Amino acid sequence: MQFERPSKIQEISLPMILTPPYKNLIAQAHNGSGKTTCFVLGMLSRIDPKLAAPQALCICPTRELAIQNMEVLLKMGKFTGITSELGIPADSANYIPISKRPPVTAQVVIGTPGTINKWVTARKLGMSYMKILVFDEADHMLAESGFQDDSIRIMKAIVKASANCQVLLFSATFGENVKAFVTKIVQDLFVQDYNQMFVKKEELSLDSVKQYKVQCPDELSKIMVIKDRILELGQKVGQTIIFVRTRNSASMLHKSLVDYGYEVTTIQGALRQEDRDKIIKEFKDGLTQILISTDLLARGFDQSQVNLVVNYDLPVRHESPTEPDHEVYLHRIGRAGRFGRKGAIFNLLCSDRDNMLMSKIENHFNHQVAEIPSWNSEEDFENALKIAGLL
Template sequence: MQDTTFGALGVPAPLVAALAKDDKTTAFPIQVDTLPDTLAGRDVLGRGRTGSGKTLAFSIPMAARLGTQLAGGKRRPGRPLGLVLAPTRELATQIDAVLAPLAAAYGMTTTTIYGGINQRRQVEALNAGVDIVVACPGRLEDLMKQGFVRLDAVEVTVLDEADHMADLGFLPVVTRLLAATPEHGQRMLFSATLDNGVDKLVKRFLHNEVLHSIDDEISPVEAMTHHVFMIDGAEAKKDLVEKLASGLGRRILFTRTKHHAKKLAKQLTASGIPSVDLHGNLSQPQRDRNLAAFSDGSARVLVATDVAARGVHVDNVELVVHVDPPIEHKAYLHRSGRTARAGSSGTVATVCLPNQRDDLKKVLRKAAITVTPQNVTASSAVVTELVGETAPYVKPAPKPVQQRGGGTSQGANARRKRAARGSDAAGRGRDQANARSTRDASAADRPRKDRSGRPAAVKQGQQRSGQPRGARGSGQPARQGGSRGVYSTSTSGGGQATGGARTHRRVSTH
């Protein structure tokens, strides 16, 4: 089949030039099929696997329509013209990276909106006026409720990976957002499947839509080679996973839990294989840093949970490893779809313990994947051949320098400051206590008087305020000390007790 250029499909010249700057001159099959309809303003339902070129398939017509038909109008704060809804922050970020240069060709602006970060930057972008918003449903609806954004001016709406929206429980929010867009606007919906309520979205919001189905994600991908490696136990599994991660190219390793992803990334890095993790416990800046490290090659291995199965679009991933086999066939296909993207080939390996074999067999059957399990170790020939050339050992970065007493210098400084504050507080407390003691002692020095003005007697056994507890009628010194003097009592009256630096009156007990 002869390659089709974007210009031949009717893509406007400014966008053809912008695509050429990124070395994109030839359209993928899903773009060849959909662009004639989407550029004509038709609603489109696209069914295509991840990596088939869907992002450009909807970004080109959105930029073309808004840029040529609606450009020149006054940009209004909080009222975008284009809207793309995506299920994950990673996917929203990557869609924006593709869409922004196309929008810029017409002088339009884009922004991303998602949770997990402070909303201030997003609100500022909306207030300044933005043409196209790429958003996750939850945060966008939250900003709508706060009055920062309205969708009544949206001319083109895209819903990407609608089936994943359904899996995450976003469909009620998505339905409310789509209902807030104008009825006459153009709408494009892309989804691998039409189950879990996605079909209801199609029936309600798409009008006279055209269906295009390319490389349906529920079918096996021909460009992938699948392996199932059976191992005996946990130690053998650890050795095998480390071997599979040791190759030269990019690898994504999928685990079932966030804790396992974090732990495995640390273990691999400590073994000389630079790795980063990606899971729900990371903040957005941490996710961005780790994805950037994986994209630029400073980390060859990404260890991820299923949160990354849909949201990570990095080219040239040569191997996907299911460290923990997924529990259902969709997850297997979504994870595996990180390799063999954009027409390239890729390999998928599943590590399986004996007690996981039956469940994995069911998953592969539903995914229409035919593969014969192999009993292996880390040194088996099939594993060595799959890994290929082993990457050089990379010494792990040193840990932060510890100061005496533990902790980094920054932490030590903080502790010193806290200690100084505590010392000051303790000093103030001692000063206040000494002042109270002096006042109490002075009060004790002043004998009580009755109504006639004569000194009042203290009943036998009653303790005077300021009088030492141990001195009651004993006739012995209650406490001795250099600066505090000697306290004494007498049963005979008269005289004074003297000592160190303080003088106290003797108190009569009869």
Template sequence: MNFSDLNIENKLKRSIELAEFKTPTPIQSQSIPISLEGKDVLGTAQTGTGKTLAFTIPMLNKLLKDKKAMALIICPTRELATQVMEIVLKLNIREIGIGNALLIGGESMQKQLRQLKKGARIIVGTPGRINDHIERKSLNLSRVNYLVLDETDRMLDMGFTPQIEIILKFIPKDHQTLLFSATLPENILKISQKYLNNPERVSVGSLSTPIEKIKQETFQITADKKYHELINQLVERSGSILVFVKTKHGADKIVKRLKYDGHKADAIHGNLRQSKRDRVIRGFRNGNSRILIATDVAARGLDIPVIKHVINYDLPQVPEDYIHRIGRTGRAGKDGSALTFLTNNDRNMWRSIQKLIDPNFKTFQEIEKNRSKKNKKDKKSFNKKKKFRDKTNSKFKKNKRFNKKENNQRSKFKDKKKSFKKDHKRSKFKNKETTAGYTNNPKYLDKIKEQNKPETEFKKFYSKGKKKFKNRSRKRPKNFSFKKHKRK
């Protein structure tokens, strides 16, 4: 199947040829015919498989047929929104000429307002900025009949669910929805049930396994030696390298150290202005800087074909992000490599990442535990007494009368044993001599006098002051001194 075989407008066919899109990818060949029929689509595929073109072609075809219609594409990040707009502009040549607007944070509001006033029919943006325009009443979504939710799992992870629901309230009920996602967790399925109308399910490849052409490696290391090993890897590897770190501060710190050591590097994270982000990505694409240090902001939607290597300097916070990180390399069928630094603190996260990639994955410790359990079951200790009891019980069962007699004898013996124990306790209690308790009650003390102890002993015990010392036979000498021992 080629793009020329699709049932689309001739103008759009020409623009696809000029953009040099020749053979469709599996996700494109499966989803485009369905969406051209006007059906809702729930599409899942790995990153770098051409999902953007899968919803852009049917969108432009629909807007060419219906000149009053509008399309809205919602993306999780500014980078992804700008990349989607780039593909839209590639296909939206002069012959087609449909007005468009890119609504993202970090860019001037005045420019966006001018684009909307001109009558933009293709709206690409992030949830936050789209909501800003709805509140300003500068964006009217009453004519939107084509809605795309791109990288929906990422949007939900970033907490955009309430904002998306507000946007959907302003879109008419009679519209076509295309939901694309790299993974398909339960919250995505709930949204699809709520907002999609009998969607056609399109799935390409495994959702959790990374692309096969990516060579994955791990490197056991301590935290203090990470940077030195990073330098070694940068020297050994050729081509552009994308390094993922946890924090924005960490990204800036590593860039400073790399520049000091003579490496061309740039950082990309959430604190940068949009103009600065665009400049960094442009420089990385053109080869001005070979190394790009990024946080997870760049993990999804960053389509830079020149990336040959991905290094996970730090592990991601969410296991799914590992797949999206390494998906930045090996795009469009090319080979790629991914190296992950692992410290002792990363064990639990790495285990969960491996279980995500392979649900049947078991650690060495788990395998050993299972083996030990099996061995314990096989090597049960042989109990002779138990076997003898089983045999005797089987003999007793054969002779019922003997069993009854035996049971009666046992019950009699038990009763005797109980009565003997009770009598023994009582006798013990009777013979027990009552000891004097600590009390000031004189009546109680008189009772104690009448008991076994003689009065003399009682007086000696309860007498106060110096009297009890006078009765002693041995007296302490008046002149009493300790001998001093000198250390040798």
């Protein structure tokens, strides 16, 4: 898998994860820094290959991330003989009523909280032999606006059946409220001692990725910037992900770019499961170069060929749309520049509200984002990509 040396998170956390007495761990690390390797190695190291029962469980917020983590597990565990199963909503062709499915005997289970909870409730996924529980994107899994209820139910089921199970909580972001809640939950439910690693928010902004803001006079000019500047130049440097706030924006932008002759694919939560899987596979295989996405893919999606990220809309908090979602912003920009590679981010601003949101993001991370002098100057965009080390 071409590992030469461990990243900082791997160097610090792997001894904590792999060394008895197997303490719980709450760990924060930069996007693209190798967190998945840490917990996959942790899971593989604890399995008794002779025991045909679930011994490691990894919970992820989306099916795409669960599938991606499973791919890493299969690569790293290729010669171990360890068995694994995905616990995600089945597509229509493969659906089996839960009452008819056999009990899970796979040694590692990776899935989404809703499906895992159904399996646990129906007594199809036993917890008696569980040695290690991983929450990937743990801040989202335990936030009130995320999957808190399902996640806590799963934790309680494990504590009841296997009190000494090791718990690993990984994420690139932990807001203060979630950090306090996560720490409390780990202390209250899993009484044993635990380790924690957090990163100061000022240090989270990715140095290998160059961020820019582009002042656009109106909505149409945002589309023109993408079409005539970013994608024209972007074809020379790798793949591009364009983030939008809503499904409607995704459909509108998709139609506009297709009308201009670009081959783009769009992914959002309303698609059928099998369509989502096909779109991701095509993008990962390099068959498509441009992907429009809602925040479904903001977290954890790992594709090393992505060098450009465009924020067509800046991310906002659902409960208060005048406030930016700092964590989602950080996750979005983390799709470029994976594992220290070069990348560029273009934030398209076209209203006072956009500028206010951008200003709040800059203040939060204590990081001034450079401005492209003119939205319709090819030279300015070329210079931006040169500064980012992409041209």
